Amino acid sequence: MTQGERIKEVRKTLGLTLDKFGEKLGVKKAALSAIENGKRNLTEQMTISICREYKVNYDYLTYGDGEMFEDLPETILDELCIEYDLDDDDRDILNFYLGLPADARDAIKKQIKKIFVKE
Structure with a gap:
């Protein structure tokens, strides 16, 4: 599973639309869609923002290791x-x-x- 696919999985698990998910991150729907679909790379800063805002496990998002969420x-x-x-x-x-x-x-x-x- 790619990082983009993991982001989509996190977003879907939280029950959020692209718009709502991006709101907390300061990112537009189109940018998130491009990341989820592998057309754009996930930056380290975006990874950190997602982990911080949605309590996502960094290792899960980056490497696919461990649980999706941090407690x-x-x-x-x-x-x-x-x-x-x-x-x-x-x-x-x-x-x-x-x-x-x-x-x-x-x-x-x-x-x-x-x-x-x-x-």
Whole structure:
């Protein structure tokens, strides 16, 4: 698999269009398409930007080695904590909740709705 093909795989895994993927990188759709299709080479700077912005494993993107993402679930949780100014207890609660089976999460949601829904 080429670097361009790996970029496309990353983008598709994230569920992003060429436009949305390029937005964070400051790159136009046409430039990304050319890289994905092997018509243009991936620069080191672009590689670093993709890895930084999307938490992609550098070795995966460059050589095809290792996992696609760098500890993505933890990274997303960390970003949420930063964005919403959550402390360690909030993080632990979220992490616990996310690890529950769907039926247990549904039961918790029902209880929370009972508390906050005023009839």
